[in-house]
Amino acid sequence: MSRKKIAEEISIVFSGAAGQGIQSIEMILTKLLKREGYHVFSTKEFMSRIRGGINSTSLRVSSGRVNAPMEKADLFLPLIQDTTLHLQDKITEHTVIIGEQEVVQFDDMVDIPFSEIAKRCGNKIYSSSVAVGVIAGILDVSDSTIEKTFTTHFKGKDDKIIQENIQAAKEGIKESAKIQEYLEVVIEKDASVQDEMLISGTEAVAMGAVAANVRYVASYPMSPATGVLVKLAGWSEQTDCIIEQVEDEITAVNMALGAWYAGARAFVTTSGGGLALMSEGISLSGITEIPFVVHVAQRPGPGTGLPTRTEQGDLHLVLYSGHGDFPRIIYAPGTVEEAFYLTNQAFDLADKFQVPVFILTDQYFVDSLCNTPVWDLDKTVAKHHFTETAQDYKRYAITESGVSPRGIPGFGKGVVKVDSDEHDEEGLITENLNETRKAMVEKRFFRKFNSVRKEVIEPDCFGNKDNELLVLSWGSTGNAVKHAFQLLESPPAGMHFSQVWPLPENIEDILSRYKRIAVVENNASAQFATLLKGYAGVPVTHNIVKFTGLPFSQEEIAREIQSIQ
Known part of the structure; x- marks a missing residue:
C-alpha cells in the first residue's frame, strides 16, 4: 500500500454490531475534533434491531464547513468481519483499513489490538476509547483536548473510570503511528470552530420548540422522531414543559389541540405511520381553527417499511392529510440552523393564522451531527396571538x-x-x-x-443562475446538492426549498426562466416534482431520485447532474 497524502478533509467510516460502541466513538470523537478546531459532520445508518446486525457511522473532518455524506472512505475501521459486503461501496484501493487481527481479516489491513490495549488500561470495554485515540493521533489532537473531552463526556462516572479511558485513548494515539506509514493527513484547524455548537437535527428541532415557548408535548414514540420527544423530556424541568408519552397518535393530536385551545403552545413529533393516524385530528384543527404544530421525521414506507432508514416519502401525506379544504404550512429544513429557526417560526405562524404547521425532516437529517455557529436568539419569536x-x-x-x-x-x-x-x-x-x-x-x-x-419563504438560489439547467432540492437533499456543485467544473443553477407549501405565488415565473429543470429527492415517485407540475405547471424534465433507504452522497448527485448537462 503506497503512502497517501490527504489535505483539507478526510472521510472516516466506523462499523460494527449494535452494542459494540459505534455511537460512543461518534459522540466522543466529534466533540473532541470540534474542540480541537476541526469542522465535523457525521451521519449514521443502523438496522432495526436491539443487538446484532451492522451499524455504521460516517465522519467527515475538514478545514472548511461540511454537512453532507461522502461516497468513499479514506479510513475504514470495522469492529466485525461482516461489514465488508455491507459497506463495499465505500471501500476503494486507496482506503486504509484499521482492524484487530483476531476479529477481522482484510488484505493490507493495519492491525491494532484494540481489546488487548483496552484490557491493559483496565477493561475490554475501553476499546472504543482506544479507537478514538487512534483517530486523534492521526489528526494531531493534543493531550489536553483528550483529557477535557473525556472528563466532560464521562462526567458523573468514577474518576478511576475516566482516567482509564483517557489512558486508553493515549495508548491509541501511540498506535496511530502505524497508520501514518500509509497516510499523511494535512488538515488546517480553525480556532473559531471551538466556540461553535455541535448539533444534531434532532436537537435543532427540539431547541426550536423550546425557543418558541412550548409548554406541552404529547407524542407516541416512533422512529426516527422519538429523539425529539426524548430531548424535550430531558429538558422539561428547565423549560417548565409538560411531556406526555401517550398511548397512540390519535390521543397525541387531540391532547395537543386541547392544550392549544386552553392557551398553551403544544407540540407533537411523529413519523409517517403516526401522522396517518392523526389525519382526522388534523382536519379537526382545520375546521376549529385551533393551531397545531407537528414534526414529521420521515422513514421509508409503506407500512412499517424500514423504521431506521431514511426517505422523503411523506410530502404528499403531509400536504393532503385531513379531509376538506383548509390552509396549512409545510417547512422542510435543509440545515440544523433552518431546523431551529423554522421550528420556532412554525409555532408563531400556527398561532398567528390558526392553522396546522408541519416541520418535515427525515431519519438522515435528525440523526446527522455537525458544528454550526451559535444561533441568534434575538431572531426567535415567542409571541402569543390570542x-x-x-x-x-x-x-x-x-x-x-x-x-x-x-x-x-x-x-x-x-x-x-x-x-x-x-x-x-x-x-x-x-x-x-x-x-x-x-x-x-x-x-x-x-x-x-x-x-x-404573504409569509412564504423564498427558495435559496446558488450556482450559475444564468445556466439553462436548474437543479432543485428540498429538505435534507439541499446540502448534498450544494456540495455536489463544488465537484463540478461547470455547475448549473441551483435552488433549494426550505418551505414546500405554500409555494411562492410567482413560482411559475421563477422557474420558467430555465429550459430544463431537475429535482433531487429521496423517494421513488418524485413527489416534489409532481407538486410543481400540478400546482405551477412546471415542466420538470429530470427526476433524480433515490429510494434505497440511504441518503444521497455528494458524488452521486454530481454524477447525475453531469449525465444531463
Whole structure:
C-alpha cells in the first residue's frame, strides 16, 4: 500500500454490531475534533434491531464547513468481519483499513489490538476509547483536548473510570503511528470552530420548540422522531414543559389541540405511520381553527417499511392529510440552523393564522451531527396571538384576512365556543348552506390562505443562475446538492426549498426562466416534482431520485447532474 497524502478533509467510516460502541466513538470523537478546531459532520445508518446486525457511522473532518455524506472512505475501521459486503461501496484501493487481527481479516489491513490495549488500561470495554485515540493521533489532537473531552463526556462516572479511558485513548494515539506509514493527513484547524455548537437535527428541532415557548408535548414514540420527544423530556424541568408519552397518535393530536385551545403552545413529533393516524385530528384543527404544530421525521414506507432508514416519502401525506379544504404550512429544513429557526417560526405562524404547521425532516437529517455557529436568539419569536374576549365575542368572526380573533377560555368576559361541525361566527352548529357555509369556507380557506402566502419563504438560489439547467432540492437533499456543485467544473443553477407549501405565488415565473429543470429527492415517485407540475405547471424534465433507504452522497448527485448537462 503506497503512502497517501490527504489535505483539507478526510472521510472516516466506523462499523460494527449494535452494542459494540459505534455511537460512543461518534459522540466522543466529534466533540473532541470540534474542540480541537476541526469542522465535523457525521451521519449514521443502523438496522432495526436491539443487538446484532451492522451499524455504521460516517465522519467527515475538514478545514472548511461540511454537512453532507461522502461516497468513499479514506479510513475504514470495522469492529466485525461482516461489514465488508455491507459497506463495499465505500471501500476503494486507496482506503486504509484499521482492524484487530483476531476479529477481522482484510488484505493490507493495519492491525491494532484494540481489546488487548483496552484490557491493559483496565477493561475490554475501553476499546472504543482506544479507537478514538487512534483517530486523534492521526489528526494531531493534543493531550489536553483528550483529557477535557473525556472528563466532560464521562462526567458523573468514577474518576478511576475516566482516567482509564483517557489512558486508553493515549495508548491509541501511540498506535496511530502505524497508520501514518500509509497516510499523511494535512488538515488546517480553525480556532473559531471551538466556540461553535455541535448539533444534531434532532436537537435543532427540539431547541426550536423550546425557543418558541412550548409548554406541552404529547407524542407516541416512533422512529426516527422519538429523539425529539426524548430531548424535550430531558429538558422539561428547565423549560417548565409538560411531556406526555401517550398511548397512540390519535390521543397525541387531540391532547395537543386541547392544550392549544386552553392557551398553551403544544407540540407533537411523529413519523409517517403516526401522522396517518392523526389525519382526522388534523382536519379537526382545520375546521376549529385551533393551531397545531407537528414534526414529521420521515422513514421509508409503506407500512412499517424500514423504521431506521431514511426517505422523503411523506410530502404528499403531509400536504393532503385531513379531509376538506383548509390552509396549512409545510417547512422542510435543509440545515440544523433552518431546523431551529423554522421550528420556532412554525409555532408563531400556527398561532398567528390558526392553522396546522408541519416541520418535515427525515431519519438522515435528525440523526446527522455537525458544528454550526451559535444561533441568534434575538431572531426567535415567542409571541402569543390570542386576545382578551369581550362580552359579545365571536370566535369565528368574518374578517378580511380570514383570521378570526382567537380567545382563550377564562381570558376575558366572552364565551369561547368551538365546534367540529360547520358553525356560524359565534361557533354554533349551522346548516345554512348558501350563506353561512359559503361565508365560512371563503374566510377559513380562501382569504386565510392568501394571508398565509404573504409569509412564504423564498427558495435559496446558488450556482450559475444564468445556466439553462436548474437543479432543485428540498429538505435534507439541499446540502448534498450544494456540495455536489463544488465537484463540478461547470455547475448549473441551483435552488433549494426550505418551505414546500405554500409555494411562492410567482413560482411559475421563477422557474420558467430555465429550459430544463431537475429535482433531487429521496423517494421513488418524485413527489416534489409532481407538486410543481400540478400546482405551477412546471415542466420538470429530470427526476433524480433515490429510494434505497440511504441518503444521497455528494458524488452521486454530481454524477447525475453531469449525465444531463
